[in-house]
Amino acid sequence: MEGARPVLSCASCRQRKLKCDRNQPCGNCVARSTDCVYSSASRNRPVAAQRRDGNANLENRLRRLEELLNTMAPRGSQQGSNGSAATSSREQNDREKGASPEDNSSLQSDPFNLSDVKPGRMMSSDSQVAYVSSTHWAALCNEVAELREGLEQTNLAEHTDNAEISYGSGPMLLDGLQRPPDLKDILSGIPPREVTNRLVSRYFTSNVISLVILHAPTFEKEYNRFWQDQEQVLPAWLAVLYGVLAMGSFLFLRSQEDLPGDLGNTLIAIEAFQRRSTECLMLSNYSSSPGPYTMEALAMNTQIEFVRRRDASVGVWVLMGVAIRLALRMGYHRDPSHYPQLSAFQGEMRRRVWALTLQLDALTSCQIGLPPMINQAQCDTQQPRNLLDEDFGPDFARLPPSRPETELTPVLYTITKTRMTNVFRTIFNHAGLGRVDSYNQIMELDQRLNTTMQSISPRLKLTSFEDSVSVPPWLLIHRYSLELLSLKARCILHRYYMTQAYSDPKYNYSRVSCVEAAMSILKYHGQILAETQDGGLLCQHKWFLSSLELHDFLLSAMVVCLELSFRARAKSGSGGGQSPVKFTREELVGSLQRSQILLDTLKVHSSDARKASVALAVMVKNFTQPQKPQEESVSGFEPRDQYANSGSLPLYPSEAESILGSMSFDEPYMSSEAIQTSHPAFSSSLEGVGTFFNTSEIIDWDQWEAFVQGSRSTTDSF
The missing domain is CATH 1.20.190 (Delta-Endotoxin; domain 1)
Incomplete structure (x- = not known):
């Protein structure tokens, strides 16, 4: 019987299908800081014998794992309870001191070292990516070094909640009541290539905030492959393409230019491309089986919904919540350096996506007056590097050093805006706690805001x-x-x-x-x-x-x-002074x-x-x-x-509410000149302003009430 082919590559290179230099450790493992393990099995034994021994060995390991899990589960529960109690105690102390639990890391020293916390487990296949925290049973399996390689090669579906691949596996509200069109129908909405080229070019030559989440050279290669064989395209990638077409059309609209080709009305074209992008997301089962391009497509989809609306939209905020939950499910909130199965290129692009997610979360939440949804205390994803797209790519084993922030790149604004957003998020969360922070805490946050502003690159000041x-x-x-x-x-x-x-x-x-x-x-x-x-x-x-x-x-x-x-x-009283x-x-x-x-x-x-x-x-x-x-x-x-x-x-003052709460906009809008000549109409046209002011608790309504009392003499005369 013919002997088995010698296994010369290390386990990590075999798993990633990389060329191994056979050193100990090899260059790929050194670059990724992973264990370099070579098979010690005999290379001359028959394949069937090796498989039998391997299966028996795996069964023994699995049996040992089951015993280990049974032993660790009660201990982990006890430690979790103790940890929860300790956390609750720290949070109680923080409340007494006026600090929010989320912001402890920035306002006071933490006795625990974040590096000691297990990062959880990242599981991936060709079609989906899933993350579980270090307390999940699947993450415990990763602690058994001997099983790591074997278990990583198993199907991801064995570690997830038996996610169905067919349409309709998710909640009805997310999947929709109707089955999305098939891929052939969706592809029919792609304009001719010369028209598509112009829309794609307009997007990639702009400076919209979502531009950084797409690596231009990589997208161009995928784009050319798409035109060579459209039938093999992934629905999630097609959702990204339709998102690019929608944003490209929006860029034509905002510069007051006509769309290329015979696309017709710009607003109708934007809506049509957005609908197709949404259909592609539905077809990809994004809510139950998120995978490659899912977050990029969702970010594009959310951005388009945001720019299409002049006013604040709760629906966009809810959509952002879905995107955030899926990002957490896919582990975007944990830095990619924890997971050797992610290449340097994948990790950097994930950092960019997470940075944009942080910004959109703060933007949409503040716009409707609700707290941001991301808890920064549970995140450790680092900032992306200040790199041009030409500086790195999928074939890079490691990232080049970051360019200095005095050098303007498309991602520099994202880096700076994310820093500022993190400070803003902390301040906004403190303002929405329903209590007043001590003045020392206010001044600490003020200093942090000043420091962040001073760190901004001169190119962006x-x-x-x-x-x-x-x-x-x-x-x-x-x-x-x-x-x-x-x-x-x-x-x-x-x-x-x-x-x-x-x-x-x-x-x-x-x-x-x-x-x-x-x-x-x-x-x-x-x-x-x-x-x-x-x-x-x-x-x-x-x-x-x-x-x-x-x-x-x-x-x-x-x-x-x-x-x-x-x-x-x-001035009317005796106080005040200068x-x-x-x-x-x-x-x-x-x-x-x-x-x-x-x-x-x-x-x-x-x-x-x-x-x-x-x-x-x-x-x-x-x-x-x-x-x-x-x-x-x-x-x-x-x-x-x-x-x-x-x-x-106070949220709503009694007297101010009685004035502002009686206002209405049922009548056509009147200019300030008309207000002075038509007092009754003005009085009826103010109904509902109170709801606009009540979007958050950042306005001191006690003082607003005193101010409105001074206006009553004028409004009563109407």
Whole structure:
């Protein structure tokens, strides 16, 4: 009988189908920091004998594993209980100190070393990828070194919850009520290649945030293979392609250009491509069997849904939640360095996808006023490196060193934005805890925000407009985005202690920081409005104006209104003194008036802008018309003691709610000029503004109530 072919490669190289240099350890294992193990079995024994011995050996190992699991399970439960108790104890201490459990790593030292925590287990096959935490039984199998190789070669389905491959295995709400079209039907929606080429080229020559999750040279090879044999395409990859076509069409729309070929109406084309992308995701069983390209397709799908809508959408936020859960299921929240089966290229692209996921989570959550869904305390994925796509590829055994951040690359903005988003997420989470942090914690977060801003590359720092005339529009937009995010974080961070400063000067830093950040936001919004007009630096990027969050407008305007209200009350009373804020009353009022003009430009396309514009008109009117003298003299504008001392913030003030809650937008929108000539219509047109303001708890409604009381004399006269 013919002898078996000698096994010369190590186990790791055989598993990955790599060429082994047969050293001990080999070069591939050194690059991946994995164990290099060579088979010690006889190379001259018959294959059948080796298989019989191997099967018997595997059975013995599996029996031993079963005994090991039975022994470890009770012990693991006991340790888990002890660990939970210890964690609960630490969290209780954190609550007493005013720190959130999620942010312990940044605000105080952790006695546990993260490197000591088992990273869980990554299991993959050609069609799907799954991750389980270190407490899952499948991860325990990975602890048995002798079984690692054999078990990794088994079918992934044996370790998952028997996921079905056929359509309809997931929840009906995710799979849809109708079976998606077959692949042949979906492929019929692809435009001719010359048209598709132009849409793909427009996407890859842009600077949209999703661009970094696709490796351009690799996508180009896959794209060419697709045109050679469309029948062999993976549905998830086709979902990515349709997403690229949808975003490419959107880029034509925002630059006010006609689509190539006979695609017709741009909005209809975008919706058609988005529908096809969604059908491809459904066909790929993304919810039950996520695999290669699933996260890229979901990120593209979510981004398109986001840019298609002028106003905040709960549906987009829910869709983002689905994407986040699948990312966790696939282990994107754990750094790829833990998993040797992931190549250097795969790991870096996963880091890019996770960075974009973090940004979209914070963006969509804050937009509707809910906490972000990702718990950073459970994540250790590192930032992607500052590399060009040409710097690395699928054939690289290891990544090259990161380029310096003084060198502008497409991924540098993603790296910087993710850092800023992580700080913003921490601040936003603290603001939504339903209690007030100590001032020391506020100042620690303020210092962290300052440090993050100082670390921004000079290439991405916003400079004066006079120094930006030669800056490309896309780079100017990136600079504005980073600056506005940091200013919004500062407003949210200091919004509570700003009002405390009215009665206690030791908090004046928060008052000054909050007002100056709010005024800067309003100033930058005005600059952007001016530059998006014909002939401006951003005249081809009017979409950027409409994409600005209206929540930023109202947050900033509210801060300015509170400052104006305090000054008015302090002037009528005996307190107040010299304001530490550098802006005059005229400058503060002027910023509100300019903001109302900006909102008026958006009201045609956005119902939220219409509501915000009318609400802002109430504020402006309060400070531009003479007010009736107050019946009671207020000195120092002191907040109510029950809120100042309880550590909690009121959600809805009774009197402000009675005014704002009775507002309606059933009537057609009226301009500020019409408001002055038609008081009853204005009164009826304000219904519902309260729901816009109630999107989150970052506004101090106690102070807002006091402000609205000053407006009552005007609104009552209507």
